[in-house]
Amino acid sequence: xxxxxxxxxxxxxxxxxxxxxLLDSMHIPSDIFNLYKIAAVVTGRFSTLLAAMHLLxxxxxxxxxxxxxxxxxxxxxLTFAVTTFALLGILxxxxxxxxxxxxxxxxxxxxxxxxxxxxFDPVEATVHKTAPPGPPILRPGQSVMDRIQESGILRVGYxxxxxxxxxxxxxxxxxxxxxxxxxQLAREIGVxxxxxxFEYQTMTEHLREGQFDIIMSAIPITTSLLKDMTFSDPYLxxxxxxxxxxxxxxxxxxxxxxxxxxxxxxxxxxxxxxxxDKAKSAFPLAEVVGIDSIQDYFGGKxxxxxxxLISAEGGSAWTLLHPEYQIVIPKPTVIKQPIGYxxxxxxxxxxxxxxxxxxLKKKDGTIERIYNYWILGMGASEKEPRWSILRxxxxxxx
Numbered sequence: 001x002x003x004x005x006x007x008x009x010x011x012x013x014x015x016x017x018x019x020x021x022l023l024d025s026m027h028i029p030s031d032i033f034n035l036y037k038i039a040a041v042v043t044g045r046f047s048t049l050l051a052a053m054h055l056l057x058x059x060x061x062x063x064x065x066x067x068x069x070x071x072x073x074x075x076x077x078l079t080f081a082v083t084t085f086a087l088l089g090i091l092x093x094x095x096x097x098x099x100x101x102x103x104x105x106x107x108x109x110x111x112x113x114x115x116x117x118x119x120f121d122p123v124e125a126t127v128h129k130t131a132p133p134g135p136p137i138l139r140p141g142q143s144v145m146d147r148i149q150e151s152g153i154l155r156v157g158y159x160x161x162x163x164x165x166x167x168x169x170x171x172x173x174x175x176x177x178x179x180x181x182x183x184q185l186a187r188e189i190g191v192x193x194x195x196x197x198f199e200y201q202t203m204t205e206h207l208r209e210g211q212f213d214i215i216m217s218a219i220p221i222t223t224s225l226l227k228d229m230t231f232s233d234p235y236l237x238x239x240x241x242x243x244x245x246x247x248x249x250x251x252x253x254x255x256x257x258x259x260x261x262x263x264x265x266x267x268x269x270x271x272x273x274x275x276x277d278k279a280k281s282a283f284p285l286a287e288v289v290g291i292d293s294i295q296d297y298f299g300g301k302x303x304x305x306x307x308x309l310i311s312a313e314g315g316s317a318w319t320l321l322h323p324e325y326q327i328v329i330p331k332p333t334v335i336k337q338p339i340g341y342x343x344x345x346x347x348x349x350x351x352x353x354x355x356x357x358x359x360l361k362k363k364d365g366t367i368e369r370i371y372n373y374w375i376l377g378m379g380a381s382e383k384e385p386r387w388s389i390l391r392x393x394x395x396x397x398x
Contacts, residue, residue: 109320114170119373122183125193127174132196134211144213144347154186157198157212164317164374165218177374178216184366185357200271204228207344215342230346232354234338235367239329241312246326252307255330259283267291267305279309298322311337313375
C-alpha cells in the first residue's frame, strides 16, 4: 500500500526524480535505477507518440461534448477496457521476456575486486598465513638494510583484512595496493619477498623484535603509534568517510546534519581507537561504539549501528561487495589521515632510504598508477564495447 500511494503521488514529478525517491522510500539500493535508464532507451521513444495520441483523443472527446455529439455506451467502454488491459498484459509480458533475453543486467563489481591481480609483474615471494620463526637478531652495527641484502629477502608484515591495501583475492593470491608497492620495492633492491601476517594488537612488539623488516598494510600514522614505531614519510593520505545504508545517505551529507541527529550510534573498528575521542568530540550527541569486525557491519550483523567510520578508499572497496551501502564524505570539512611504512628497530638508515624511495615513486608516477588501479579501479576490468543490435541481438559481429 505504501508503495502504491507513493507511486501515485510521484506521477506529478519527473521520472528521473520520482524513481530515486521511491527506491529510497522502500530501502532499495539506488543502483537499481540503472535498470530504468536501460529500459528508458526503448520506452522513451514511445512517450512522444503516446502524448500526441492522448492530446488528440482528449480534443475529440471535448469537441464532441461541446457540439452535443457525445454519446456514452457503457458496453463498448467495458469491451475496450477489457481489450486494452489484455493487450497491455500481453505487451508487458512480451517486453519482460525480450528484456530478460536481450538487456541482461548483472551486478559484477563484487567479482571485479575479488578477481583483481597485481598491477606489476611480481618478484619471487613466499606468503605465510601463520607467522614463521623470526630472522636472526641484528648483529652489533648491522642495519636492517644490511640484513636484507645479506639474506636476499625482504620480510614484509601484512594484514589480510585491509582491502584494498592487502587482502586475498578469489584465487587466494595476496594482492592489493601495498602488496604491489612491496613487489616494486623488492624488485628495485634486488631481493625476494617473504610476507608475514601480523595481529594488530601485537604489531608493535613483533616489529620491535624483528619479526619482519617493514609493515606494508596501510598503517595510519597516529600519535600513539609514533611513540612506539618509526614511520617512513606518508605515501598516501586517506580520506575519512562514513559507510551508511544507501537509502540513508542524504542524512549524513553534512557535518551539521549529523551533529543534530539524536541517538546516533557511530561504529569504529577497535584498531582505530585513536579516533574514538575525535569522533566523540565532532559528534557530541552520538554514541561511539567499538566493533570487532568491519565484515560484521557490512554483513548486516550490527544493525544496532547507524554508521561506520572508515576511510573512503577502504570503504569504497567494501561497498563494491555490498552495494546496499554507500560511502559519504560529510561536507564542508574533509579530514585526511596519512599512512606510512613502520620499520623494524627504528633503523634510521632504512627510514632515510624509504623516504627517498617513496619520493622517487611519487615523482616517476608509480604510486599514481597503483592508486588509479587499486583505489579508482582504472583498468581493473576490460571495457565492454557499446551495446548494439548487430552485436548483442543479431550476433553478426563479435
